[in-house]
Amino acid sequence: MTPEEQTEIRKRQKSRNLALGGLLVFLAVLFYAITFVKMGD
Amino acid sequence: MTAVTALTLPADWRDFFALTKPRVMSLVIFTGLCGLLAAPGHIHPVIGFTAILCIALAAGGAGTLNQWLEADIDAGMKRTAKRPIPAGRMRPNDARDFGIALSVASVLIMGLGVGWTAAVILAISILYYAVVYTIWLKPRTPQNIVIGGAAGAFPPLIGWVAVTGDITLMPVLLFAIIFMWTPPHFWALALFIKSDYAKVGIPMMPVVRGQASTRKQILVYSVLLVPVAAAPWFIGGAGAIYGITALALSLIFLALSVPVAFRHSEEGDAMKPEKRLFAFSIIYLFALFAGLVLDRVAAYQGFIA
Numbered sequence: 274m275t276p277e278e279q280t281e282i283r284k285r286q287k288s289r290n291l292a293l294g295g296l297l298v299f300l301a302v303l304f305y306a307i308t309f310v311k312m313g314d
Numbered sequence: 315m316t317a318v319t320a321l322t323l324p325a326d327w328r329d330f331f332a333l334t335k336p337r338v339m340s341l342v343i344f345t346g347l348c349g350l351l352a353a354p355g356h357i358h359p360v361i362g363f364t365a366i367l368c369i370a371l372a373a374g375g376a377g378t379l380n381q382w383l384e385a386d387i388d389a390g391m392k393r394t395a396k397r398p399i400p401a402g403r404m405r406p407n408d409a410r411d412f413g414i415a416l417s418v419a420s421v422l423i424m425g426l427g428v429g430w431t432a433a434v435i436l437a438i439s440i441l442y443y444a445v446v447y448t449i450w451l452k453p454r455t456p457q458n459i460v461i462g463g464a465a466g467a468f469p470p471l472i473g474w475v476a477v478t479g480d481i482t483l484m485p486v487l488l489f490a491i492i493f494m495w496t497p498p499h500f501w502a503l504a505l506f507i508k509s510d511y512a513k514v515g516i517p518m519m520p521v522v523r524g525q526a527s528t529r530k531q532i533l534v535y536s537v538l539l540v541p542v543a544a545a546p547w548f549i550g551g552a553g554a555i556y557g558i559t560a561l562a563l564s565l566i567f568l569a570l571s572v573p574v575a576f577r578h579s580e581e582g583d584a585m586k587p588e589k590r591l592f593a594f595s596i597i598y599l600f601a602l603f604a605g606l607v608l609d610r611v612a613a614y615q616g617f618i619a
Contacts, residue, residue: 278323285324292327303367306360307427 325408329398333381333409334374334416341599342373342469348603349473349488352552352610357477361428365476368424369469372436375416376465379444382409390514393507417444424476432476439468453515456522459504463496464489470603484551487542491602494539498532498571499595505529505574506585506592525579532591533575540564543602552609553618559605563598570594 346369350362357365381388381397389400398404417440425433443465452458467489474485504511504518505525511518519528543564547557573587612618 282323285326289324289327303360303364304427307364310358310360 325398325404329403330412332398333378333404333412335377335381338377338466339370339373342466343370344600345488345492345603346370346469346473348607349470349485350477351473351607352470352488353474353477353485354610354614355477362476364423364427365432365473368420368428368433368436369472371416371420371423372440373469375413375418375420376440376443378409378413378416379440380448382406382413383444383448385409387514387516391510393510413444428476429479431479431481432472435468435472435475435481439465439472442468454517456517456519458517459500459519460493460497463493463500466496467492483549484546487545487549487551488606490542490545491539492599494535494542495595495599497535498539498567499592499599501528501532502571502574502588502592502595505579505588529575529577532571536568536571540568546606552606553613554609555612555618556606556609559609560602563602563605567591567594567598 343366347366350357350365381399385397385399385406388394388397395401399406399409421433421437421440424436443462447458447462447465451461455461470488470492471481471485474488475481478485501519504520505528512521519531540561543560544557546552547554547560570587570591574591577587579585579588609618
């Protein structure tokens with residue numbers, strides 16, 4: 274594996290981790306909001 | 315060697331996004347949202363947002379599973395050969411897992427957050443698209459588009475049921491409108507790109523039954539679309555704003571399909587009428603559903619009866 278490939282793999286892993294992290298934060302906020310709305314019913 | 319190297323790289327997140335067929339999803343989100351907004355009753359904005367999100371996730375999941383299942387077919391067509399799996403940018407199993415994750419998550423979130431009636435219909439629509447359509451009937455019958463059209467007809471029905479919690483005639487009519495709209499919409503496209511489907515052995519109507527039969531069937535569905543699209547007005551489920559919009563749009567649709575039905579094209583034909591019908595069919599669906607929402611909002615605000 275060349276250093277260029279190593280860098281590219283790290284770059285993609287990082288962007289995927291950021292996307293997944295963002296998704297998890299979004300879902301946590303969404304479930305929090307849903308819970309509050311349901312408690313109001 | 316480059317192909318092997320490419321496969322060892324983790325797939326770019328953009329390729330996962332591309333698997334969800336974002337352009338198809340935009341129509342799904344729009345019609346789902348219209349079903350939700352046109353339904354009688356109230357839904358909390360957060361719950362409404364959740365419902366639309368789940369419809370979009372499910373469409374993405376079903377689209378992903380479709381591309382996992384059809385990677386070999388996609389590889390043989392110019393239009394689809396650049397998709398992530400046939401182009402070698404993604405491992406097929408990664409796509410499969412992503413598709414299943416999206417599908418399962420969408421149904422669970424819909425069930426827990428919005429309601430189980432909507433969740434069950436959502437699950438049925440995913441299975442219908444991925445299994446009944448993609449695996450079973452698309453490679454077997456030239457009526458595949460008619461059958462596949464039903465899958466695309468689910469979003470407004472689900473959006474409506476997310477609000478009301480039960481299935482009545484109105485959401486079924488919204489389903490029927492998209493069901494009748496899909497064959498002329500897609501066959502108009504298939505008439506001017508048919509060579510690609512013939513190459514990979516998908517029995518598209520123009521290839522199997524010939525273009526004369528396809529053209530007649532386009533007309534049949536366009537004729538049927540007029541009463542179906544106007545039906546919400548006739549049964550009192552929508553008012554005059556929707557009724558007049560639906561009738562006008564459907565009659566233009568019919569007028570554009572008549573020249574398509576009664577002509578014959580040779581090699582090198584510019585296919586102007588077919589392209590015009592296809593382009594209008596997209597405007598048709600957006601305008602029709604926008605008209606419905608406008609009509610219902612006006613009614614709930616007390617502007618019309």
